[in-house]
Amino acid sequence: QKEVEQNSGPLSVPEGAIASLNCTYSDRGSQSFFWYRQYSGKSPELIMSIYSNGDKEDGRFTAQLNKASQYVSLLIRDSQPSDSATYLCAVTGGNQFYFGTGTSLTVIP
Amino acid sequence: GAGVSQSPSNKVTEKGKDVELRCDPISGHTALYWYRQSLGQGLEFLIYFQGNSAPDKSGLPSDRFSAERTGGSVSTLTIQRTQQEDSAVYLCASSPRIGGGTPTYTDTQYFGPGTRLTVL
Numbered sequence: 001q002k003e004v005e006q007n008s009g010p011l012s013v014p015e016g017a018i019a020s021l022n023c024t025y026s027d028r029g030s031q032s033f034f035w036y037r038q039y040s041g042k043s044p045e046l047i048m049s050i051y052s053n054g055d056k057e058d059g060r061f062t063a064q065l066n067k068a069s070q071y072v073s074l075l076i077r078d079s080q081p082s083d084s085a086t087y088l089c090a091v092t093g094g095n096q097f098y099f100g101t102g103t104s105l106t107v108i109p
Numbered sequence: 110g111a112g113v114s115q116s117p118s119n120k121v122t123e124k125g126k127d128v129e130l131r132c133d134p135i136s137g138h139t140a141l142y143w144y145r146q147s148l149g150q151g152l153e154f155l156i157y158f159q160g161n162s163a164p165d166k167s168g169l170p171s172d173r174f175s176a177e178r179t180g181g182s183v184s185t186l187t188i189q190r191t192q193q194e195d196s197a198v199y200l201c202a203s204s205p206r207i208g209g210g211t212p213t214y215t216d217t218q219y220f221g222p223g224t225r226l227t228v229l
Binding site: 032088 | 144221
């Protein structure tokens with residue numbers, strides 16, 4: 001059973017702060033890693049994808065991958081109230097994407 | 110352009126009835142996934158279609174669940190003899206993958222709005 005673990009939160013940060021979201025996975029063979037954002041009542045939308053160790057930056061978002069530790073994280077700089085959502089970590093294995101249960105983030109104005 | 114569409118948006122049914130959920134992927138996308146999301150839970154993989162290859166049905170929870178994809182485009186997820194534990198949001202996603210094999214970082218999944226199924 002491939003597992004993806006996330007802290008369910010809720011995680012609260014003040015506006016302008018850095019939000020740090022973490023994810024661990026069990027399958028060492030996983031090759032691709034994704035972060036999705038899901039607003040309440042909406043479907044997930046892709047924020048970042050990463051496949052090699054290190055950092056990948058896109059605007060206010062930075063994904064970090066450490067395959068040795070089986071750990072992937074998402075940093076959100078200068079957090080905005082509009083970033084308040086549930087963040088899903090996804091990991092590939094075979095033909096499938098395995099999703100974590102998500103971390104609920106609230107950015108307080 | 111048009112995104113992934115799903116119908117109906119909401120479905121209320123009685124226990125024991127059959128339901129059909131429809132997904133229209135983005136035109137030209139060869140890969141199509143069905144997921145189930147229960148309240149407060151992550152996405153549970155159900156089934157994966159890639160082009161004309163045999164689908165990966167390994168996520169279907171029981172033989173009451175089946176899915177087909179006609180002409181490599183529209184997909185229908187059928188749940189027979191629905192049970193209360195089938196109540197969830199059913200999400201469809203499509204991806205412009207070419208060929209099969211393990212998904213890669215370039216495979217962006219575009220999700221539809223989902224169908225909320227309630228079994229009374």
